[in-house]
Amino acid sequence: MPSDPAGERISDAEHAVMEVLWGQSPRSAADVCDAICTNRDWTIATVKTLLSRLVAKGAVATEPDGRRFLYRPLIARSAYVGGESQRLVDRLFGGRPSSLFAQLAQSEALTEDDLAEMESLLKELRR
Amino acid sequence: MPSDPAGERISDAEHAVMEVLWGQSPRSAADVCDAICTNRDWTIATVKTLLSRLVAKGAVATEPDGRRFLYRPLIARSAYVGGESQRLVDRLFGGRPSSLFAQLAQSEALTEDDLAEMESLLKELRR
DNA sequence: GCTTCTCGACTACATCTGTAGATGATTCGA
DNA sequence: TCGAATCATCTACAGATGTAGTCGAGAAGC
Known part of the structure; x- marks a missing residue:
C-alpha cells in the first residue's frame, strides 16, 4: 500500500509546510525554509523532517532536480x-x-x- | 498558576469525555464510562486517565462524594x-x-x- | 585533485496522546 | 471481622508530534 492521499492526518506543523507548497510549487526544501523558517522560528532541519513526513504520508511528491529534490503537494x-x-x-x-x-x-x-x-x-x- | 481554563488544548479523546460531562454533570468516573465505554471501546481505566488529565488541565473540577469523586466541566x-x-x-x-x-x-x-x-x-x- | 558546501537520509529526544494495568486505601456485605 | 468490590493514584508503553543534530555522497570552487 504505497501512500494514502488524505488518509493520514496532517499535523499542525506539517500543515504550515503544506501552505507554503500550495502557495507555490514545486519548491526545494531550502525554498520552503526561506518562506517560513523566520516566521515559525525553525531551522532547515525541521523543514526537512516535516517534508519527509509529508512524503511518507503521501501528501507530497518529490521530483529530482539535479542533486536535490523539489517538492509538490499531492493533495489539493x-x-x-x-x-x-x-x-x-x-x-x-x-x-x-x-x-x-x-x-x-x-x-x-x-x-x-x-x-x-x-x-x-x-x-x-x-x- | 493553578489551572488555565481553555488555555491548554483538549485532545480528541478528552473531548469525548467532556461531551459526556456537558451532557450531564456532576458524574462519577463509572457513570462517564457507562456513557461512552461501549461506544469507544474503552475500559474504565482509560476514562479515569482522561479525567485526570482534564483535571490537570483545569478543564474539569472534582468534588468529593463519599469515597469517590464527582466530575464537572469547568469550561462551558x-x-x-x-x-x-x-x-x-x-x-x-x-x-x-x-x-x-x-x-x-x-x-x-x-x-x-x-x-x-x-x-x-x-x-x-x-x- | 582537494577542500568546502549542500543535500537528503537517518537518528535523537522530549512531550503529548491513546490506551490500560498495578497498587493501596476504603467500604460494604456476610 | 474478613474477604470482595470499588476508588483514585501511579506507572507503563507505543505511536504521533515538534524540533533538531549527524553523516555520507556528491557538487562546486580553486
Whole structure:
C-alpha cells in the first residue's frame, strides 16, 4: 500500500509546510525554509523532517532536480480544507453546518462584510 | 498558576469525555464510562486517565462524594466550541468565516435545511 | 585533485496522546 | 471481622508530534 492521499492526518506543523507548497510549487526544501523558517522560528532541519513526513504520508511528491529534490503537494488545498471543515462540523456540531454558523454568529465572530458575503452566496445557491 | 481554563488544548479523546460531562454533570468516573465505554471501546481505566488529565488541565473540577469523586466541566461547551471554530477559521480561512461557508457550499455539504436555517438566522441578525 | 558546501537520509529526544494495568486505601456485605 | 468490590493514584508503553543534530555522497570552487 504505497501512500494514502488524505488518509493520514496532517499535523499542525506539517500543515504550515503544506501552505507554503500550495502557495507555490514545486519548491526545494531550502525554498520552503526561506518562506517560513523566520516566521515559525525553525531551522532547515525541521523543514526537512516535516517534508519527509509529508512524503511518507503521501501528501507530497518529490521530483529530482539535479542533486536535490523539489517538492509538490499531492493533495489539493480544497480537499484538505474541506476535510478539516467537515471534521469540525461533525465533531462539534452534529454534522449540521448551520449550527456552526449559529455559533459564529453568537460569538460575534461575524462582521458586516461576512454577513453580506454570505447573503450573496446564499442568493447564488438559490438560483 | 493553578489551572488555565481553555488555555491548554483538549485532545480528541478528552473531548469525548467532556461531551459526556456537558451532557450531564456532576458524574462519577463509572457513570462517564457507562456513557461512552461501549461506544469507544474503552475500559474504565482509560476514562479515569482522561479525567485526570482534564483535571490537570483545569478543564474539569472534582468534588468529593463519599469515597469517590464527582466530575464537572469547568469550561462551558460553548466556549470550547467557539474556540475550536475560531481556530479553524483562522488557520484555514484567513479568519474569514464567509470563506468557510463558501467552502461548505462548494463541497455540497449544505442541505436544503441548512440553507433555510441560515437564511432565517441571517434575517434575524439583520433585525 | 582537494577542500568546502549542500543535500537528503537517518537518528535523537522530549512531550503529548491513546490506551490500560498495578497498587493501596476504603467500604460494604456476610 | 474478613474477604470482595470499588476508588483514585501511579506507572507503563507505543505511536504521533515538534524540533533538531549527524553523516555520507556528491557538487562546486580553486
